[in-house]
Amino acid sequence: MKDIFPGPGKISIQSLDFIYPATLLTETHDVEIYDANILDSSYEQILEFVERYSPDVTILTTAPNYLFWRCCPLGISTPKELSLLIKKESDTKLILIGPHPTVSPEWVINECQADFLIRGEPEISLYEFIKSNLEDTNIKGVYGNGVTTNGIAVVDNLEDLPVCDYSLIKQYKYHAYLAKNYKTGAIIEFSRGCKFNCIFCFNQLFRNKYRARPVCKVIEEIKLLKEKYGYQYFYFIDELFNHDTPQFRLLLKELKDLNIQIGCQCRPDIMNEDLLKEMKNAGCLIIEYGIESFAKEILYGLHKNINVKKSKFIIEKTSEIGIITRGFILYGLPDENIKSLETTRRMVWALNSKIFIGSNIVIPYPTTQLFKQVYGSKTEIGKSEWNYCSKNIGKLSHTHKFVIMLYRYIIHVQNRAKLLYKKYK
Numbered sequence: 176m177k178d179i180f181p182g183p184g185k186i187s188i189q190s191l192d193f194i195y196p197a198t199l200l201t202e203t204h205d206v207e208i209y210d211a212n213i214l215d216s217s218y219e220q221i222l223e224f225v226e227r228y229s230p231d232v233t234i235l236t237t238a239p240n241y242l243f244w245r246c247c248p249l250g251i252s253t254p255k256e257l258s259l260l261i262k263k264e265s266d267t268k269l270i271l272i273g274p275h276p277t278v279s280p281e282w283v284i285n286e287c288q289a290d291f292l293i294r295g296e297p298e299i300s301l302y303e304f305i306k307s308n309l310e311d312t313n314i315k316g317v318y319g320n321g322v323t324t325n326g327i328a329v330v331d332n333l334e335d336l337p338v339c340d341y342s343l344i345k346q347y348k349y350h351a352y353l354a355k356n357y358k359t360g361a362i363i364e365f366s367r368g369c370k371f372n373c374i375f376c377f378n379q380l381f382r383n384k385y386r387a388r389p390v391c392k393v394i395e396e397i398k399l400l401k402e403k404y405g406y407q408y409f410y411f412i413d414e415l416f417n418h419d420t421p422q423f424r425l426l427l428k429e430l431k432d433l434n435i436q437i438g439c440q441c442r443p444d445i446m447n448e449d450l451l452k453e454m455k456n457a458g459c460l461i462i463e464y465g466i467e468s469f470a471k472e473i474l475y476g477l478h479k480n481i482n483v484k485k486s487k488f489i490i491e492k493t494s495e496i497g498i499i500t501r502g503f504i505l506y507g508l509p510d511e512n513i514k515s516l517e518t519t520r521r522m523v524w525a526l527n528s529k530i531f532i533g534s535n536i537v538i539p540y541p542t543t544q545l546f547k548q549v550y551g552s553k554t555e556i557g558k559s560e561w562n563y564c565s566k567n568i569g570k571l572s573h574t575h576k577f578v579i580m581l582y583r584y585i586i587h588v589q590n591r592a593k594l595l596y597k598k599y600k
């Protein structure tokens with residue numbers, strides 16, 4: 176049986192959601208990963224490939240790539256157009272994965288005319304379902320062809336994920352996410368999920384519970400990528416990289432000997448100086464902190480009770496220790512007002528060029544607590560709920576959208592100005 180996984184998207188990073196199941200399937204199947212994103216393929220080129228390869232099964236994702244499962248587009252126009260074309264032009268069985276099939280299976284399967292969906296974390300279920308020649312419809316997460324009650328797949332034990340077979344994507348050169356000094360880089364996964372519960376986090380149905388992979392598998396992948404494919408920079412896709420467990424400390428210890436550089440996402444409140452030093456020694460080049468706001472009442476409302484003083488301290492220490500420090504601010508948050516925006520602006524200014532600030536306007540994704548706050552509890556999430564999210568971006572704040580945009584601009588400009596000043600001083 177032949178299977179293909181075309182992967183559309185904007186940022187060129189490895190699609191681990193495809194590589195894991197494809198690796199497992201290579202034992203019994205002829206598998207090809209076609210990265211339509213990195214090739215910048217047109218629909219015609221994708222169809223040409225499907226025609227040439229003539230797969231029995233084709234798998235598409237509705238997220239632009241693996242990084243975007245939790246901040247995906249609010250529509251499915253691209254996967255829908257591609258799905259309909261593939262169904263029209265070939266006899267392949269079409270399976271869709273991604274956040275949209277997970278949250279809104281009925282809407283997605285009807286719009287995209289897919290044969291099946293895999294809801295939730297797809298890797299193991301997808302492998303088992305294809306291995307069963309699409310016959311075992313009792314597999315967790317499988318949806319379609321009259322099967323609607325199998326629930327959502329979760330990879331409970333990350334030990335079940337294989338060491339990725341990177342020969343499946345050896346023809347592609349991927350970007351070094353955030354690291355400008357490297358031409359290429361690899362995405363890697365040590366852990367999945369998070370023990371916190373921020374109300375805006377789109378993690379209720381997948382990547383929710385914290386789990387970690389065996390350190391030996393992660394190290395094996397890094398060595399393979401470095402020695403065989405020349406990668407020197409690795410970005411850990413984990414939601415909560417600095418969750419301080421013995422397994423995490425072991426990972427840092429093992430990374431030390433590899434002479435590579437890494438980037439990652441962390442929470443400032445569970446960071447400490449000792450851990451920062453360990454991370455630096457392990458080759459940490461970049462840390463991204465989810466800050467959201469420096470106003471304590473806003474953080475409280477987000478269920479992200481981060482101590483602002485501690486955040487500031489950790490940001491300063493991270494920068495002092497020589498790790499590039501990035502922070503994310505969200506705007507349009509519930510109860511946000513001029514005072515809270517001003518508090519955040521002042522703190523960014525006070526951090527005095529120690530941090531690169533990225534920002535976005537919060538999206539009330541379906542199934543999040545934020546969505547429930549503004550929309551009420553809904554059991555069925557379909558097209559109108561996704562539309563509702565896109566119409567309500569930034570409308571939760573007590574300030575006008577213009578004020579939000581103005582603050583976003585001011586904070587961005589003052590941060591850039593300080594950084595430039597520091598650079599040319």
Ligand code: SF4
Binds near residue numbers: 369373376378415479
């Ligand atoms: S800390 Fe990050 S990953 Fe965890 S719940 Fe909050 S936003 Fe989500």
